[in-house]
Amino acid sequence: MKLELTPEQSQWQEQFDAFVDEHIVPLADRNDREERIHPDMLKSMIDAGYLGSMLPKNYGGMGLDNVTCGILNEEIGRGCSSARSLLTVHGMVSLAILRWGTEQQRNQWLPQLASGGVLAAFGLTEPGAGSDAKSIETTAVLDGDEYVLTGTKKWITVAQIANLFLIFAKCNGKPAAFLVERERPGLTVSPMFGLLGARGSMIAEVVMTECRIPKQNLLGQVGMGLTHIALPCLDYGRYTIACGCVGLAQACLEAAVEYGSTRIQFGRPLRDNQLIQKMVSEMAVQVKAARLLCYKAGYLRDIGDPDSIMETWTAKYFASTMLGKIVGDTVQIHGANGCHDGYPVERYFRDAKINEIIEGTTQMHEMLIAEQEFVTGRRTVQPKSETVYS
Amino acid sequence: MMEENKVKIKKFLSRFFRKHELADDEDIFALGFVNSLFAMQLVMFLEKEFAVTIDSKDMDLDNFRTINRMAALIEEKTVVDQQL
Numbered sequence: 048m049k050l051e052l053t054p055e056q057s058q059w060q061e062q063f064d065a066f067v068d069e070h071i072v073p074l075a076d077r078n079d080r081e082e083r084i085h086p087d088m089l090k091s092m093i094d095a096g097y098l099g100s101m102l103p104k105n106y107g108g109m110g111l112d113n114v115t116c117g118i119l120n121e122e123i124g125r126g127c128s129s130a131r132s133l134l135t136v137h138g139m140v141s142l143a144i145l146r147w148g149t150e151q152q153r154n155q156w157l158p159q160l161a162s163g164g165v166l167a168a169f170g171l172t173e174p175g176a177g178s179d180a181k182s183i184e185t186t187a188v189l190d191g192d193e194y195v196l197t198g199t200k201k202w203i204t205v206a207q208i209a210n211l212f213l214i215f216a217k218c219n220g221k222p223a224a225f226l227v228e229r230e231r232p233g234l235t236v237s238p239m240f241g242l243l244g245a246r247g248s249m250i251a252e253v254v255m256t257e258c259r260i261p262k263q264n265l266l267g268q269v270g271m272g273l274t275h276i277a278l279p280c281l282d283y284g285r286y287t288i289a290c291g292c293v294g295l296a297q298a299c300l301e302a303a304v305e306y307g308s309t310r311i312q313f314g315r316p317l318r319d320n321q322l323i324q325k326m327v328s329e330m331a332v333q334v335k336a337a338r339l340l341c342y343k344a345g346y347l348r349d350i351g352d353p354d355s356i357m358e359t360w361t362a363k364y365f366a367s368t369m370l371g372k373i374v375g376d377t378v379q380i381h382g383a384n385g386c387h388d389g390y391p392v393e394r395y396f397r398d399a400k401i402n403e404i405i406e407g408t409t410q411m412h413e414m415l416i417a418e419q420e421f422v423t424g425r426r427t428v429q430p431k432s433e434t435v436y437s
Numbered sequence: 438m439m440e441e442n443k444v445k446i447k448k449f450l451s452r453f454f455r456k457h458e459l460a461d462d463e464d465i466f467a468l469g470f471v472n473s474l475f476a477m478q479l480v481m482f483l484e485k486e487f488a489v490t491i492d493s494k495d496m497d498l499d500n501f502r503t504i505n506r507m508a509a510l511i512e513e514k515t516v517v518d519q520q521l
Contacts, residue, residue: 147493271496274473275480282477353449353481356474415474423452 050339052114059115063122066095071126078129078247079394082240083207085247088130092163097123099161101138101283102145106157114345117290121341124291125298128398129247131291132405133166136204138287139280140167140213143224147267147276152226156211168209169284170200170227170253171277178411180215180273185255187216187223192262194218194225196233196255206251207238213280214255215272222272226264233258244397282356285363285406286344292366292402293338295395299370299377300330302392306381317380326376333373337366357419364412367402374399442487442508449482450504461504476501483507489514 052060070091078085092098100119102108111119116138124131141160144152159165176182185198196216206212212227212234227234237252267276304327307318317323340362347355377392378385385392403409443461450459453475454468465471479501480491489511500510 149493267493268496271493274476275496278473278477351481351485353478353485356478356481419474423455 050342052118056112056115056118059111060118060122063119066091067122067126070095071123071130075127075130076388076391076394078127080388082242082246083249084129084133084205088127089133089163092123092130092134096161097134098137098163098166099141100134102141102157102161106145106153107161108141108157109161112345113286113348114342117286117341117345120287120290121294121297121338124294126294127247128245128291128295128401129249131287131294132245132248133205135284135287135291136169137167139169139284140211142283143213143266143276143280144226146279147224147271149263151263152266156226160211165210166205166208167211167213168203168206168253169280170203170206170212170214171281172202173199174201178408180277181222183215183217183222185214185216187218187225189218189262190259193259194262194265196225196227196258196260198255200253200255202239202250203253204248204250206236206253207249212253213266213276214253215277218269221270222274222277223269224266224272224276225260226266227255227258227260231258231260242401244394244399244401246397281406282359286341286348286359288402288406289337289344289359289363289366290341292363292370292399293334293341295399295402296330296334296337296366296370296373299373299392299395300327300334302390302395303327303330303377303380306384306390323380326380330373330376333369337362337369340365357416360407360412360416360419363406364409364416367399368409370399370402439508439512442511443504445486446483446504446507449479449486459504461508463504464502466498466502483511487511487515 070088074085074088078088096109097119099108100111101116104110120131120134123134137160141157144156148156156165160167171180171183173183173185175184185196185200187194187196196214198216200214210229212229214225214227216223216225233256235254237254239250239252242248242250307323307327308316310317344355344358344362347358374396378396381390381392384390387393447459450465457468459465483489484491495510500506
């Protein structure tokens with residue numbers, strides 16, 4: 048076991064860190080206020096190649112390993128949760144096409160996705176189907192050489208600007224995934240505003256009214272849409288969100304340390320107060336622990352280990368829940384200043400909560416992690432024999 | 438080779454069917470422990486352990502129903518890979 052980044056990974060980390068400070072942090076509050084990803088920020092991410100971070104080089108991607116991809120999402124998450132959301136969903140769709148696309152689909156879409164010429168959105172959630180993804184009501188009916196899609200998708204991240212949607216629908220009662228171009232007649236996108244956090248995620252409702260697509264736009268086979276397409280997409284999404292939580296928690300820690308060092312009360316900096324020190328030390332430990340869980344998940348993903356799936360659930364659960372505590376303490380340390388948008392911690396507080404909902408709520412994680420333990424962790428334990436004293 | 442592969446598959450499956458001795462021709466879906474997470478893990482395991490790629494056309498439940506059928510799929514894919 049070797050618990051350290053490779054020289055290449057460390058180099059990437061430095062590059063991502065500098066990029067975020069230069070291009071992401073300065074526009075993050077504006078993204079939040081204007082409820083959009085600022086075009087300059089998007090352009091800088093595209094120019095840096097980050098939209099192809101998860102794709103191999105032969106399709107124009109960066110060919111990063113999963114640990115490095117995780118570091119990128121951590122750093123972007125440190126700066127702006129909305130930008131990290133864009134990277135997440137774009138990657139989910141890109142990887143689904145890479146894994147299950149036909150040669151024609153891969154050649155058509157992956158270079159454009161890697162270059163940022165096409166932005167992708169993931170269309171699974173519906174007004175009546177969130178955690179219960181099996182209950183989606185969107186339908187796909189094969190009519191000659193076309194599928195006809197009808198239904199409504201809701202809370203779809205970056206749908207306001209996406210060119211390509213990965214839409215999940217039921218075809219003869221079986222789940223299936225379809226690539227749907229934005230300009231297809233019958234597809235309408237209605238922007239949604241007023242999110243609590245990650246307000247620049249440019250979410251929208253996507254309505255398909257007898258939207259016709261060529262039957263070649265089916266991704267994979269009918270029947271494998273949820274288990275083998277949506278779930279691996281969500282697995283990648285969960286991984287990047289976990290990493291993004293580490294980044295946001297790191298931003299909280301840095302803000303708490305800075306404020307605690309400079310804010311004077313009772314004639315001395317807050318940092319001299321042992322109750323403040325306790326909060327900061329807990330933050331530091333929790334961030335380190337969450338980061339290690341993410342590195343482990345990333346490593347297991349890189350070697351294709353099936354345990355990576357549960358380790359990703361674990362990392363996302365730990366990272367998103369520890370973030371809730373850390374961001375609360377950060378606001379607490381900032382006092383009134385933490386409750387006002389004059390300081391970014393107010394945004395961090397709202398952004399953090401979103402991470403406990405998306406790609407599986409905290410409670411879904413608790414149910415699934417426990418279930419897995421009950422299934423795989425069972426060992427026959429003999430009760431202690433009664434001791435008989437004479 | 439086929440028998441060795443069956444042993445490896447059985448060992449992996451035993452993590453999920455701890456209290457049950459799986460027979461090579463036993464339908465794992467009929468046992469009721471299978472969920473979508475398991476299905477994902479199973480595909481990842483087969484790809485990593487046997488260095489094969491499971492394609493869209495292989496995604497037929499029948500290919501994964503028993504240890505025998507999984508071993509047959511692996512053998513078929515290994516032969517194809519060697520021919521390429």
